[in-house]
Amino acid sequence: MNELPSIEQIASCVSGYDPNALPVAQAQEFIARFVTPVAAVESIALRATLGRVLAADVVSPIDVPAHDNSAMDGFALRGADLAAEGDTRLRVVGTGLAGQQFDGAAPARGECVRIMTGAVMPPGLDTVVPQEFTRSDGDVVVIPAGAVRTGDNRRLAGEDLARGEAALTAGRLIRPADLGLAASLGRAELPVRRRLRVAFFSTGDELRSIGEPLDAGCVYDSNRYTIHGMLARLGVDAIDMGVVRDDPAALEAAFRAAADCADAVITSGGVSVGEADYTKQTMAKLGEVAFWRIAMRPGRPMAIGRIHAAGPGSKAAVLFGLPGNPVAVMVTFYAFVRDALLRMAGAAPEPLPMLSARSAEAIRKKPGRTEYQRGRVVRGADGDWHVSLTGAQGSGILRSMSQANGLVVLRHEQGSVAAGERVDVMPFDGLV
Structure with a gap:
């Protein structure tokens, strides 16, 4: 069994790797090198x-198809029998039906066969003229000049x-x-x-699950529901482990249990610089974890690594430590985690589709980071796509994400956008 590459080994392969100012593209490259597919x-x-x-x-x-067959209801004929000028007249000598082989004698020159869509082409015939292009004269079919060319309306075996x-x-x-x-x-x-198994939980003393009383200074945990929805779209087995308090013993137990039952573990909260909790310490204690500050907005803090169920040498799971803010959770999931989980599931991820749209307003942006703005895309009277931002873009404002139907993606090197300028939009349809 090949040993998995370490964080240090992968970092040495990523040009200009700096965990304190990591561009989105480099973070994506790192993660693609870090994860491996399930084998079962x-x-x-x-x-x-x-x-x-x-x-x-x-x-x-x-x-x-297994045989040459007709793509139309009409008449099968030899292309060589088509007159260079004027009408072509051919005698009808039988009928070919779908699912049945034409059992008559091989048609001679000047003869044709009435044929249905999907029927095997009779021997020697290579062209089908649709019935609506013809007229009948007793047992003769009349084909106007130019109605078909040799080989028309014939499906070839194996095509x-x-x-x-x-x-x-x-x-x-x-x-x-x-x-x-x-x-x-x-x-x-x-x-x-095998289906990928993904465990997820939220951290923080201020979080409450739905149904619990909301004490002063507390909020209901929305991130687990958002993560559940995003995982459901990927078809993985999602394991919701609830809310874990900022307690070293509780966090360690949760991480070990998650690593024991899952291939990947997703957490929200506890990865920001200077946070007064134990999440980062526990992550580092239980495995190999890199803490990043990514050049992006929202979603700057993130952790990536492997954690063990019971200690070195035991079963390990890939860890994705996401920010705590609700919008940042979604943006980092789609920027990094989605493709990583698909790779772990054995799939070959394809780039997410981008729509080019005109910005309805000016957008302030500094070069040197990638920004994801929530927007609503509509087709204008001019037939072009236009996008408007959905209000305040703070990373904790989930309502503006709910109102959006896509993310405006402003690239790392891009500056401010003028009204009417084209921008890339990642549509949510089929994604969220």
Whole structure:
């Protein structure tokens, strides 16, 4: 078994690594190097694989389609029989139906076959003219000049998939169309990676769970519900461990229990510089953890590392220590944690789609950090996309995130934005 690279080893591979002023792109590179996929594989029923990660290529055992067939209802003919000028007249000598092979004699020159969509092309015929382009004259079909060209409306054997070709590749998140594709190859089961297990909890003496009395100075914990929703979109097994007080023994017990039952652990709160709690100390005690100040807004403080269930050599889980502010939790999750969890699940993450939109207002921004502003994107009367910010952008204002339908992403080197200038927007549709 290969030993996992240490934080120091990975840091040495990231150019200009500085944990006190880490650009977003470097943090993403670091995390991509740090996490490894789960190894366990299981074979499950095709219908149950939706949203799972494919563990091995699905190779087609057949040509798809298996035979040349018609893409239209019409008449199958030889392209060589089409007249160069004027109408073409062909005698109809039979009918080809979907699911049935044409069983008549091979059509001769000047003959054609009435054919349905999906029916196997009769021998020697290579073109289909749609029935609406023709007219009948007894047992003769008349085809106007230029209605079709040789090869039109014919699907070739293997043009979708050739025998031995990979229909689906390992690392793919299985989607509805993939179920149909696998079914078309006769696959009743597929090999998938084991579901990733992710434990999460919030830290802080001021936090209360829903249903508990709200004492003076206390707030209800919203982060666990937000994290639960984001994890649900990824299809992992999420383990909610509640709120953990700022007590060394309680924190250590929570971290050890989380590392014992999960592949990854997500915490919110307790990673900021100068916080009067024990979370950072406990993280460092139980494993190998790096504490970052990332050049971003919101979400500057973050921790990344591995923690052990019972001590060195025991089972370890990857740790993501997120900020405590509600919006910062969401932004750091989508900037860093989402792709990391997909990699741990065995998937090959694709870059999140970006929409180019015109800013409805000026946005102040200093170069040297990446900023994520909450915005609402609409299609304007000019047909272009336009985005407006959803009010105050403080990292604790969750309402403005709820009102948004995307994040305006202002890049590390970018400065202030003028009204009407184009900006990148990460849409929430399909994401949050």
